[in-house]
Amino acid sequence: MVCALLLASAVLCGCQRWQSASDSGDSTPGAGATPTRPSGYGAVFLGVDECSSFGTTSFTEVPCTSERAAARVIARYDGKVADGPSCPATTDFVLHISQTAPASDEDGDGAVPQGYACMRKLEPPHPGDPGGGGGPRTIVGDCVYSAGSGQVRETACDGTGRKPPEYKVTSAVSARSKCPASTALYVQLGGGKPVGCARPV
Structure with a gap:
Protein backbone atom coordinates (compact mmCIF):
# COMPACT_ATOMS: atom_id res chain seq x y z
CA MET A 1 0.00 0.00 0.00
CA VAL A 2 1.46 3.38 -1.03
CA CYS A 3 0.63 6.25 1.29
CA ALA A 4 1.60 9.89 1.59
CA LEU A 5 4.23 10.59 4.24
CA LEU A 6 3.27 13.51 6.45
CA LEU A 7 5.21 15.12 9.25
CA ALA A 8 3.27 16.81 12.01
CA SER A 9 3.76 20.22 10.39
CA ALA A 10 2.75 19.05 6.92
CA VAL A 11 -0.57 19.29 5.12
CA LEU A 12 -2.98 16.36 5.53
CA CYS A 13 -2.87 14.00 2.52
CA GLY A 14 -4.28 10.64 1.53
CA CYS A 15 -3.03 7.22 2.49
CA GLN A 16 -4.86 4.62 0.47
CA ARG A 17 -4.54 1.92 -2.11
CA TRP A 18 -7.76 2.44 -4.02
CA GLN A 19 -10.35 4.04 -1.77
CA SER A 20 -10.71 6.03 1.44
CA ALA A 21 -10.74 3.80 4.49
CA SER A 22 -12.10 4.02 8.03
CA ASP A 23 -10.99 2.21 11.15
CA SER A 24 -14.59 2.01 12.28
CA GLY A 25 -15.71 -0.07 9.32
CA ASP A 26 -18.54 2.40 8.66
CA SER A 27 -19.25 3.07 5.00
CA THR A 28 -21.92 4.67 2.92
CA PRO A 29 -22.78 3.09 -0.42
CA GLY A 30 -21.80 5.26 -3.37
CA ALA A 31 -23.89 5.87 -6.45
CA GLY A 32 -24.65 2.67 -8.29
CA ALA A 33 -23.19 0.41 -5.59
CA THR A 34 -25.51 -2.04 -3.89
CA PRO A 35 -24.50 -4.69 -1.37
CA THR A 36 -25.36 -8.24 -2.32
CA ARG A 37 -27.16 -10.26 0.33
CA PRO A 38 -26.02 -13.74 1.35
CA SER A 39 -26.94 -16.18 -1.37
CA GLY A 40 -25.40 -19.60 -0.88
CA TYR A 41 -22.93 -21.25 -3.25
CA GLY A 42 -23.78 -20.72 -6.89
CA ALA A 43 -26.77 -18.35 -6.74
CA VAL A 44 -24.61 -15.23 -7.24
CA PHE A 45 -21.02 -15.36 -8.46
CA LEU A 46 -18.91 -14.88 -5.31
CA GLY A 47 -21.84 -13.71 -3.18
CA VAL A 48 -21.51 -12.96 0.54
CA ASP A 49 -20.37 -16.01 2.56
CA GLU A 50 -19.28 -17.91 -0.55
CA CYS A 51 -15.68 -19.04 -1.03
CA SER A 52 -13.00 -18.90 -3.68
CA SER A 53 -9.90 -20.89 -4.42
CA PHE A 54 -6.50 -19.32 -4.94
CA GLY A 55 -5.13 -19.46 -8.45
CA THR A 56 -2.06 -18.14 -10.24
CA THR A 57 -4.05 -16.15 -12.81
CA SER A 58 -7.66 -16.37 -11.67
CA PHE A 59 -9.93 -17.23 -8.76
CA THR A 60 -12.82 -19.66 -8.99
CA GLU A 61 -15.89 -20.03 -6.81
CA VAL A 62 -15.89 -23.25 -4.82
CA PRO A 63 -18.01 -24.62 -1.96
CA CYS A 64 -16.62 -23.46 1.38
CA THR A 65 -16.38 -27.12 2.45
CA SER A 66 -14.05 -27.88 -0.47
CA GLU A 67 -10.38 -28.56 0.22
CA ARG A 68 -9.68 -25.95 -2.48
CA ALA A 69 -11.51 -23.18 -0.55
CA ALA A 70 -9.04 -20.49 0.50
CA ALA A 71 -11.00 -17.29 1.21
CA ARG A 72 -14.56 -16.22 2.04
CA VAL A 73 -16.51 -13.24 0.69
CA ILE A 74 -17.32 -10.92 3.60
CA ALA A 75 -18.91 -8.19 1.44
CA ARG A 76 -19.82 -7.94 -2.24
CA TYR A 77 -20.76 -4.83 -4.24
CA ASP A 78 -21.73 -4.14 -7.83
CA GLY A 79 -19.99 -1.44 -9.85
CA LYS A 80 -16.50 0.01 -9.62
CA VAL A 81 -14.49 0.13 -6.41
CA ALA A 82 -14.00 3.89 -6.76
CA ASP A 83 -17.79 4.42 -6.85
CA GLY A 84 -18.77 2.01 -4.10
CA PRO A 85 -18.43 1.62 -0.35
CA SER A 86 -15.23 0.60 1.38
CA CYS A 87 -14.61 -3.02 2.25
CA PRO A 88 -14.76 -3.99 5.95
CA ALA A 89 -11.70 -2.92 7.93
CA THR A 90 -10.13 -6.39 8.22
CA THR A 91 -10.51 -7.39 4.55
CA ASP A 92 -7.42 -9.34 3.45
CA PHE A 93 -7.75 -8.58 -0.27
CA VAL A 94 -10.23 -7.43 -2.90
CA LEU A 95 -11.27 -9.41 -5.96
CA HIS A 96 -12.28 -7.23 -8.90
CA ILE A 97 -15.00 -8.94 -10.93
CA SER A 98 -15.03 -8.02 -14.60
CA GLN A 99 -18.29 -7.94 -16.51
CA THR A 100 -18.59 -11.24 -18.38
CA ALA A 101 -21.13 -13.24 -20.36
CA PRO A 102 -20.70 -16.87 -19.22
CA ALA A 103 -22.86 -19.79 -20.34
CA SER A 104 -24.66 -19.70 -17.00
CA ASP A 105 -24.97 -17.02 -14.36
CA GLU A 106 -27.01 -16.05 -11.31
CA ASP A 107 -30.12 -14.72 -13.07
CA GLY A 108 -29.98 -16.40 -16.46
CA ASP A 109 -29.37 -13.25 -18.51
CA GLY A 110 -25.97 -14.44 -19.69
CA ALA A 111 -23.95 -11.85 -17.79
CA VAL A 112 -22.14 -11.38 -14.49
CA PRO A 113 -22.07 -7.63 -13.70
CA GLN A 114 -18.89 -5.77 -12.84
CA GLY A 115 -18.26 -5.59 -9.14
CA TYR A 116 -15.86 -6.40 -6.33
CA ALA A 117 -15.71 -8.90 -3.51
CA CYS A 118 -14.08 -8.17 -0.15
CA MET A 119 -12.24 -11.35 0.84
CA ARG A 120 -11.05 -12.81 4.14
CA LYS A 121 -8.65 -15.75 4.05
CA LEU A 122 -9.95 -18.88 5.77
CA GLU A 123 -6.66 -19.37 7.62
CA PRO A 124 -4.02 -17.03 9.03
CA PRO A 125 -1.99 -15.03 8.42
CA HIS A 126 -4.49 -12.25 7.79
CA PRO A 127 -2.79 -9.23 6.18
CA GLY A 128 -5.93 -7.14 6.76
CA ASP A 129 -5.72 -7.46 10.54
CA PRO A 130 -4.29 -4.46 12.44
CA GLY A 131 -0.52 -4.58 12.02
CA GLY A 132 -0.73 -7.42 9.49
CA GLY A 133 1.16 -5.52 6.83
CA GLY A 134 -1.41 -5.57 4.04
CA GLY A 135 -5.05 -5.49 3.12
CA PRO A 136 -6.75 -2.83 1.01
CA ARG A 137 -7.18 -0.37 3.88
CA THR A 138 -4.99 1.40 6.39
CA ILE A 139 -6.56 1.07 9.84
CA VAL A 140 -5.66 1.75 13.46
CA GLY A 141 -2.89 -0.65 14.49
CA ASP A 142 -1.20 -0.70 11.06
CA CYS A 143 2.48 0.16 10.58
CA VAL A 144 4.22 1.94 7.71
CA TYR A 145 7.75 2.77 6.54
CA SER A 146 9.17 5.59 4.42
CA ALA A 147 9.31 4.73 0.71
CA GLY A 148 10.86 8.05 -0.38
CA SER A 149 9.38 10.99 -2.30
CA GLY A 150 6.98 11.75 0.56
CA GLN A 151 5.43 8.28 0.41
CA VAL A 152 5.08 5.47 2.94
CA ARG A 153 4.11 1.82 2.52
CA GLU A 154 2.38 -0.53 4.92
CA THR A 155 4.45 -3.25 6.56
CA ALA A 156 3.96 -5.82 9.32
CA CYS A 157 4.30 -4.36 12.79
CA ASP A 158 6.13 -7.45 14.06
CA GLY A 159 9.05 -6.83 11.69
CA THR A 160 8.39 -9.85 9.46
CA GLY A 161 7.71 -7.69 6.39
CA ARG A 162 10.24 -6.77 3.70
CA LYS A 163 10.93 -3.50 5.54
CA PRO A 164 10.88 -2.74 9.27
CA PRO A 165 8.06 -0.52 10.59
CA GLU A 166 8.82 3.15 11.24
CA TYR A 167 5.39 4.50 12.26
CA LYS A 168 2.26 3.00 13.78
CA VAL A 169 -1.28 4.37 13.43
CA THR A 170 -2.40 4.56 17.05
CA SER A 171 -5.76 6.31 16.77
CA ALA A 172 -8.33 7.73 14.38
CA VAL A 173 -9.89 11.14 14.97
CA SER A 174 -12.19 13.60 13.22
CA ALA A 175 -9.53 16.33 12.79
CA ARG A 176 -5.74 16.69 12.95
CA SER A 177 -6.03 18.97 15.97
CA LYS A 178 -7.41 16.02 17.97
CA CYS A 179 -4.32 13.86 17.47
CA PRO A 180 -2.03 13.53 20.51
CA ALA A 181 1.12 15.66 20.76
CA SER A 182 3.30 12.60 20.04
CA THR A 183 1.85 12.34 16.49
CA ALA A 184 4.57 12.41 13.83
CA GLY A 196 -5.07 8.57 11.44
CA CYS A 197 -2.57 9.65 14.10
CA ALA A 198 0.73 7.79 13.81
CA ARG A 199 3.78 7.79 16.04
CA PRO A 200 7.34 6.49 15.54
CA VAL A 201 7.98 2.90 16.59
Missing part, protein backbone atom coordinates in the same frame (compact mmCIF):
# COMPACT_ATOMS: atom_id res chain seq x y z
CA LEU A 185 2.50 11.32 10.82
CA TYR A 186 -1.07 12.00 9.69
CA VAL A 187 -2.87 9.46 7.52
CA GLN A 188 -6.21 10.02 5.75
CA LEU A 189 -8.44 7.06 6.59
CA GLY A 190 -11.86 8.27 5.42
CA GLY A 191 -15.16 7.55 7.14
CA GLY A 192 -16.38 9.31 10.26
CA LYS A 193 -12.86 9.55 11.71
CA PRO A 194 -10.78 10.34 8.62
CA VAL A 195 -7.47 11.26 10.26
